[in-house]
Amino acid sequence: MNLKATSRKNAIHIMVAYTGxxxxxxxxxxxxxxxxxxxxxxYRVLLTWNPREADVLIVSGVVTWQMVEPxxxxxxxxxxxxxxxxxxxxxxxxxxxxxxxxxxGQNEEIxxxxxxxxxxxxxxxxxxxxxxxxITGVVKALPKILxxx
Amino acid sequence: xxxxxxxxxxxxELSFGPVHPALIExxxxxxxxxxxxxxxxxxxxxxxxxxxxxxxxxxPVERALLIAERVCGICSHVHAWNAVRVIEGGLSIxxxxxxxxxxxxxxxxxRITSHLILFxxxxxxxxxxxxxxxxxxxxxxxxxxxxxxxGNRVMPSVPIxxxxxxxxxxxxSLKRVILERVDEFEEKYKGYVTRIIxxxxxxxxxxxxxxxxxxxxVRFYATGPTGRASGWDYDVRTKMDxxxxxxxxxxxxxxxxxxxxxxxxxLEIFESLKIIRQVVxxxxxxxxxxxxxxxxxxxxxxxxxxxxxxxxxxxxALDSHGRIRNYKIRTPTPTNLAAMEHxxxxxxxxxxxxxxxxxxxxxxxxxxxxxxxxxxxRILSDFEIVQKYGWRK
Amino acid sequence: MDNLLFFPLLLIISSVVAAAVAILYSxxxxxxxxxxxxxxxxxxxxxxxxxxxxxxxxxxxxxRIEPTAQIPGLYKSLxxxxxxxxxxxxxxxxPYWWAVLGWGSVLGIAxxxxxxxxxxxxxxxxxxxxxxxGMPVPDLAKGSKHxxxxxxxxxxxxxxxxxxxxxxGSLPFYIALLVPxxxxxxxxISSVVAxxxxxxxxxxxxxSVPLPSNPVIFTxxxxxxxxVYFVGYVMLLNEKPFSILKAKIDLIEGGVLEYASKLRxxxxxxxxxxxxxxxxxxVTLFIGIPFxxxxxxxxxxxxxxxxxxxxxxxxxxxxxPILTFRQIYPAAIGLSAFGILALVISLGV
Numbered sequence: 068m069n070l071k072a073t074s075r076k077n078a079i080h081i082m083v084a085y086t087g088x089x090x091x092x093x094x095x096x097x098x099x100x101x102x103x104x105x106x107x108x109x110y111r112v113l114l115t116w117n118p119r120e121a122d123v124l125i126v127s128g129v130v131t132w133q134m135v136e137p138x139x140x141x142x143x144x145x146x147x148x149x150x151x152x153x154x155x156x157x158x159x160x161x162x163x164x165x166x167x168x169x170x171x172g173q174n175e176e177i178x179x180x181x182x183x184x185x186x187x188x189x190x191x192x193x194x195x196x197x198x199x200x201x202i203t204g205v206v207k208a209l210p211k212i213l214x215x216x
Numbered sequence: 217x218x219x220x221x222x223x224x225x226x227x228x229e230l231s232f233g234p235v236h237p238a239l240i241e242x243x244x245x246x247x248x249x250x251x252x253x254x255x256x257x258x259x260x261x262x263x264x265x266x267x268x269x270x271x272x273x274x275x276p277v278e279r280a281l282l283i284a285e286r287v288c289g290i291c292s293h294v295h296a297w298n299a300v301r302v303i304e305g306g307l308s309i310x311x312x313x314x315x316x317x318x319x320x321x322x323x324x325x326x327r328i329t330s331h332l333i334l335f336x337x338x339x340x341x342x343x344x345x346x347x348x349x350x351x352x353x354x355x356x357x358x359x360x361x362x363x364x365x366x367g368n369r370v371m372p373s374v375p376i377x378x379x380x381x382x383x384x385x386x387x388x389s390l391k392r393v394i395l396e397r398v399d400e401f402e403e404k405y406k407g408y409v410t411r412i413i414x415x416x417x418x419x420x421x422x423x424x425x426x427x428x429x430x431x432x433x434v435r436f437y438a439t440g441p442t443g444r445a446s447g448w449d450y451d452v453r454t455k456m457d458x459x460x461x462x463x464x465x466x467x468x469x470x471x472x473x474x475x476x477x478x479x480x481x482x483l484e485i486f487e488s489l490k491i492i493r494q495v496v497x498x499x500x501x502x503x504x505x506x507x508x509x510x511x512x513x514x515x516x517x518x519x520x521x522x523x524x525x526x527x528x529x530x531x532x533a534l535d536s537h538g539r540i541r542n543y544k545i546r547t548p549t550p551t552n553l554a555a556m557e558h559x560x561x562x563x564x565x566x567x568x569x570x571x572x573x574x575x576x577x578x579x580x581x582x583x584x585x586x587x588x589x590x591x592x593x594r595i596l597s598d599f600e601i602v603q604k605y606g607w608r609k
Numbered sequence: 610m611d612n613l614l615f616f617p618l619l620l621i622i623s624s625v626v627a628a629a630v631a632i633l634y635s636x637x638x639x640x641x642x643x644x645x646x647x648x649x650x651x652x653x654x655x656x657x658x659x660x661x662x663x664x665x666x667x668x669x670x671x672x673r674i675e676p677t678a679q680i681p682g683l684y685k686s687l688x689x690x691x692x693x694x695x696x697x698x699x700x701x702x703x704p705y706w707w708a709v710l711g712w713g714s715v716l717g718i719a720x721x722x723x724x725x726x727x728x729x730x731x732x733x734x735x736x737x738x739x740x741x742x743g744m745p746v747p748d749l750a751k752g753s754k755h756x757x758x759x760x761x762x763x764x765x766x767x768x769x770x771x772x773x774x775x776x777x778g779s780l781p782f783y784i785a786l787l788v789p790x791x792x793x794x795x796x797x798i799s800s801v802v803a804x805x806x807x808x809x810x811x812x813x814x815x816x817s818v819p820l821p822s823n824p825v826i827f828t829x830x831x832x833x834x835x836x837v838y839f840v841g842y843v844m845l846l847n848e849k850p851f852s853i854l855k856a857k858i859d860l861i862e863g864g865v866l867e868y869a870s871k872l873r874x875x876x877x878x879x880x881x882x883x884x885x886x887x888x889x890x891x892v893t894l895f896i897g898i899p900f901x902x903x904x905x906x907x908x909x910x911x912x913x914x915x916x917x918x919x920x921x922x923x924x925x926x927x928x929x930p931i932l933t934f935r936q937i938y939p940a941a942i943g944l945s946a947f948g949i950l951a952l953v954i955s956l957g958v
Contacts, residue, residue, distance in 0.1 A: 133263045
């Protein structure tokens with residue numbers, strides 16, 4: 068393996084963008100990062116809040132109207148190569164907010180899934196996914212980043 | 217500045233969010249500052265608007281519980297519980313006492329995890345990573361217990377109409393595990409709280425900022441720990457039938473500052489542990505669910521519950537087909553928001569964000585559109601908004 | 610050193626060796642720092658090379674992206690200046706530079722450090738990340754209580770805080786820096802080292818390890834000054850508890866927010882190098898073991914002792930919250946008082 072791929076494999080910066088879910092996934096992601104029980108840092112994954120520094124963007128939540136532009140902007144601000152992980156049922160298919168609606172027939176307040184806004188590489192289903200699943204999702208996004216020029 | 221005259225000139229505005237390390241959910245803080253001192257604060261919370269209340273309209277009441285639970289991921293149990301309490305109150309469905317005990321148990325377990333999230337978040341905001349991580353580590357033991365009871369760490373889905381899910385019934389071995397874990401947790405947690413209180417640097421950050429007097433707390437209706445930290449001993453649990461068999465204290469603090477809000481929550485966890493022990497030790501035998509009910513027409517019914525952040529209201533009516541009409545949720549945060557905006561005035565920018573965090577905002581719960589018109593504010597229904605402005609497409 | 614003909618050549622070789630060793634070594638330090646913190650927090654933590662070495666390499670391989678800044682050219686050049694200044698600070702503390710035009714003196718170090726602090730003000734005023742005021746969300750309401758108020762980027766706010774830190778926060782550091790010079794009654798690093806380690810000035814064999822006979826740190830003013838130096842070190846590095854100018858919870862990262870890909874690699878280099886340079890200067894001035902590229906064992910000793918400050922820093926970071934100016938002003942004034950006390954004692958001695 069060449070130096071480029073090795074360096075990319077050994078330092079992965081993740082950024083979390085929450086786009087209006089119910090908070091459950093956000094907390095589980097933060098859990099995966101912060102809780103000493105899961106501790107992603109031992110897998111060479113570091114948390115950042117600055118899109119300029121990030122490699123992998125973790126998106127959670129249904130994308131509400133007001134979050135569409137910020138999400139696009141965050142995605143654009145990440146330098147190539149980059150990967151996107153959609154975490155949670157909301158980000159993957161809209162969950163109950165999209166699929167369980169009453170008389171109004173269609174929920175026009177949300178843009179879920181995230182795929183309609185930015186390209187998604189890995190989907191982590193679950194409501195809410197366990198921290199282990201989140202870590203697995205980040206690892207699955209790696210091959211694309213490693214192989215990029 | 218002239219004596220007694222309030223300074224109104226504002227130098228600049230700092231705005232953070234919706235994606236920012238200090239916010240664990242999408243909202244926007246606008247701070248109006250002079251030099252470094254916050255003169256006014258505006259919280260924009262409509263980034264999380266998902267139109268939840270409208271989704272309920274026309275759904276069969278059993279299915280609506282799925283959405284009700286997903287109103288908030290931190291307090292999922294309270295929302296599910298309160299949603300079933302509405303119909304149980306309205307149609308006089310008898311809930312077996314064992315089911316009530318298990319609901320209380322889950323509620324108190326999730327209250328502990330919720331308060332520990334606050335500690336984790338607040339210490340992250342204070343900048344003390346070690347305490348934040350300790351808090352998340354302590355939280356794991358109760359996340360495990362919740363998943364043992366309900367099968368999921370975040371969405372345990374314990375209550376159903378007329379009782380609890382049979383899966384959530386407590387077995388003898390689970391009871392033993394809960395008691396063991398609670399003892400283990402209490403010991404570690406005591407050490408944790410002692411270390412926080414004895415840390416002079418952390419305490420110097422927390423004390424003396426973010427004052428919210430009792431009058432203001434009552435005026436803004438800042439319920440829950442936020443109000444109790446201002447000396448207002450308002451707790452819906454004391455009025456609820458479900459909590460009658462249990463003995464616990466309502467924790468209040470008179471010092472009204474950010475430290476008080478942290479301390480009140482820290483002490484509430486001990487009360488929750490007390491309730492959990494009582495539940496497990498005196499759990500009555502019997503069925504856990506009463507299925508002899510039928511959804512029929514129900515008048516507009518309201519139920520109040522002490523959520524982890526304050527008073528929670530759910531109310532809806534059922535039409536003749538047993539479908540939900542006019543679901544209304546009022547979460548504790550909208551009233552606490554006003555208190556937050558008020559409390560952080562006069563502090564340093566970094567401290568203002570800590571004050572907001574210490575009020576434990578949970579904005580995903582419910583956001584509404586509001587039209588402010590020459591001083592009078594009026595809440596529009598979704599229908600009115602659509603009629604007036606159309607979809608925002 | 611007596612041969613003036615070979616001096617420029619030796620200077621260049623020693624500089625290249627010193628800079629290369631220092632840069633490589635400084636890339637390990639953040640990993641050690643992070644590991645110590647992680648162990649305190651009861652978790653495993655990242656591998657030693659990840660936060661420093663591999664991160665820098667990875668950012669180097671990222672695609673270039675234009676920063677959003679008022680003058681992008683200036684903003685981009687600032688980070689090169691930063692690396693240059695800090696490498697120079699470090700080189701001035703190595704023996705071959707002591708003789709050059711008086712740069713190897715308290716003035717050379719303090720002056721360049723002040724320049725480095727100014728860089729944060731410039732970076733803050735230039736950078737315009739969209740994470741604060743530029744976020745594309747509808748948040749301005751016509752009926753708001755405050756309309757038409759100047760919106761500021763968090764980086765600009767960071768620049769204001771950097772000014773305050775320059776004025777007050779870094780004062781203790783400079784006072785503590787003066788103490789060894791005051792004890793040697795000279796402004797030159799060479800006389801400070803000569804006072805503590807006379808054997809070093811006399812030896813010329815490359816394998817020998819002349820140990821200091823009377824290090825400054827074992828005297829009363831020396832130990833006070835060393836403690837003040839440590840706190841000043843934390844302040845200059847903008848680490849917790851004095852990280853107010855890039856407090857994560859309101860300013861995210863401050864003025865360096867917009868550095869991406871290669872520029873961010875340089876920023877990492879700059880920060881890590883500063884961490885090592887100040888630590889190495891501490892060992893030179895307070896213990897009397899200079900970083901001499903032509904005496905490898907001496908150099909290794911300096912490198913090993915340079916671990917003291919970063920490890921202490923990591924412990925402090927793990928156990929302390931961010932302090933606001935409410936606490937920083939009294940702390941800085943109190944520390945300056947201690948520094949002046951040490952200065953007075955050392956002048957009296």
